[in-house]
Each structure stands twice: as structure tokens, then as C-alpha cells.
Amino acid sequence: MVIRIAFDLEMIPLADGLWCLRRPSYVTCSYVVETSAGVTFIDAGMTGSGRDVLEALRHIGRRPEDVEAVLLTHWHNDHSAGAYLLQSRYQIPIYGHDRERPSLARGTDRRGPRDRVRALLPDWGLFVLAKGLLGETTPWPIALDHSVTDGELVAGRFEVIETPGHTPGHLAFFDRETKTLFAGDALAVIDGRVRRMARHVTPDHGRAHTSMVKLCDQPMAHLCPGHRTPLMTGVSAAMTAFRAELGRDRWPLLG
Numbered sequence: 001m002v003i004r005i006a007f008d009l010e011m012i013p014l015a016d017g018l019w020c021l022r023r024p025s026y027v028t029c030s031y032v033v034e035t036s037a038g039v040t041f042i043d044a045g046m047t048g049s050g051r052d053v054l055e056a057l058r059h060i061g062r063r064p065e066d067v068e069a070v071l072l073t074h075w076h077n078d079h080s081a082g083a084y085l086l087q088s089r090y091q092i093p094i095y096g097h098d099r100e101r102p103s104l105a106r107g108t109d110r111r112g113p114r115d116r117v118r119a120l121l122p123d124w125g126l127f128v129l130a131k132g133l134l135g136e137t138t139p140w141p142i143a144l145d146h147s148v149t150d151g152e153l154v155a156g157r158f159e160v161i162e163t164p165g166h167t168p169g170h171l172a173f174f175d176r177e178t179k180t181l182f183a184g185d186a187l188a189v190i191d192g193r194v195r196r197m198a199r200h201v202t203p204d205h206g207r208a209h210t211s212m213v214k215l216c217d218q219p220m221a222h223l224c225p226g227h228r229t230p231l232m233t234g235v236s237a238a239m240t241a242f243r244a245e246l247g248r249d250r251w252p253l254l255g
């Protein structure tokens with residue numbers, strides 16, 4: 001079930017206390033997890049104004065002050081932009097990998113020609129692709145409050161899994177309580193099948209391959225990727241098929 005909560009924003013209730021927050025244009029997924037301690041975001045929507053995360057919180061009847069942590073899979077704008085508002089206005093702690101720090105802290109040079117063109121383009125159709133090619137940094141700089149590494153537990157239940165390849169410090173998070181893997185852009189789910197990300201958005205194929213094999217070993221029941229649609233059932237069979245596919249040496253152009 002997909003609920004349209006704004007003209008350009010969707011929420012998909014996945015399980016008790018778990019929602020996917022999605023932009024239909026980019027089909028980028030951030031996730032909202034309601035825990036006993038409050039609300040945790042895995043990625044934070046793609047608007048620097050924080051509108052995505054604020055709309056999501058309003059939809060589930062929670063306030064920004066209820067957010068206890070934002071876990072960033074990687075620095076790309078479509079996954080991290082909303083962290084700026086939660087950090088700067090509400091002092092919510094931001095978690096991510098140290099290697100993402102320079103890119104997160106860079107922000108966008110809004111006076112630069114690339115970003116001025118980018119700002120003029122609408123968020124739909126082929127313009128989305130053009131925008132992605134023009135720049136991927138967050139509009140305002142984000143400073144990580146906590147840099148985390150493999151095996152650490154965040155907010156009492158989210159295990160950090162280092163999965164470099166798509167970006168140098170890409171992370172996945174495994175929710176030990178619900179056995180849900182939040183994979184970010186380390187892999188893709190397309191039409192119920194687990195796939196590699198497209199070649200051109202994966203700068204380091206060797207590391208990305210190792211990261212995907214590592215994710216195959218997670219004892220997951222649910223798989224929440226950074227784009228398109230989460231896989232809530234049949235994950236074990238889908239991962240077995242994916243592992244076999246990874247054994248083949250050719251990386252398909254579109255993943």
C-alpha cells in the first residue's frame with residue numbers, strides 16, 4: 001500500500017513501526033523506524049529544507065524532537081539532504097562513516113553555474129537524470145556527529161555494516177530486532193529481484209562486489225534498499241539467486 005502524503009512524497013507502511021519514505025521522481029527510499037526510545041531515520045529524504053522528514057513525522061504523529069538518531073548510508077544528496085535540518089534545528093545526532101565526512105561537509109556552491117542550472121530543473125521525468133549528473137552534494141553542509149565502523153551497534157539495535165564501492169564510506173544497517181537490512185545503494189531491488197546497482201553509479205566495482213557478497217551473509221528477513229521498493233517476503237530465495245548471479249563475472253550495464 002502506497003500513501004501519497006504530499007504531491008511529491010509517498011509513505012509505504014511496511015511493518016509495525018516501519019515505513020518507507022519515498023520520492024516518486026527519484027524513487028529514493030529513506031526509512032522511518034519507531035523504537036521504544038523514539039524514532040530513527042535511516043537516510044533522511046532528499047530536501048535540504050527537511051520537508052520530506054517533517055512530512056513523514058507528521059504522518060506518523062511524531063515530532064522532530066522524538067527523533068533519536070539519523071543513520072546515513074552515504075553522502076549522496078538524495079539520501080542525506082534532510083539530515084541538515086534535523087541536526088541544525090533539533091540537534092539530532094547524525095551517524096555515518098568517516099570517509100563520507102568530506103563530501104557531506106562540502107555542501108553545494110549555490111552560486112556556481114552547475115548548481116544554478118540544477119536548481120532550475122524540475123524533479124520529474126528525464127530532468128531527474130540531468131539533475132543527478134549535474135551534482136549530488138547536499139545543499140547545506142552536514143557534519144557527522146558520530147563516525148561508526150563495522151560491527152558497531154547504533155541506537156541499541158542497528159548493526160553497522162561497511163559496504164564501500166558505491167561511495168568510499170557507504171554503510172548498510174542491520175536491525176537485529178526485526179532482521180531488516182537497510183542496504184542503501186550497495187545493491188538494488190528491481191521487480192522483486194535483488195540486483196547490482198548500475199555500472200555507472202558504482203565507481204569501485206571490486207569493493208562493491210565484496211560488499212554485496214558480505215550482505216548476502218546477513219540473516220535477514222526483510223530487505224530495504226535505497227531505491228524503488230522494499231522486499232518484505234521471499235528474501236532468502238532472492239538472496240540465494242543474487243549470490244549465484246554475483247558468481248558470474250560480468251557486471252550488467254544497468255545492474
Ligand SMILES: [Zn+2]
Binds near residue numbers: 074166185
Ligand atoms: Zn547513491
Ligand SMILES: [Zn+2]
Binds near residue numbers: 028078079185226
Ligand atoms: Zn541513491
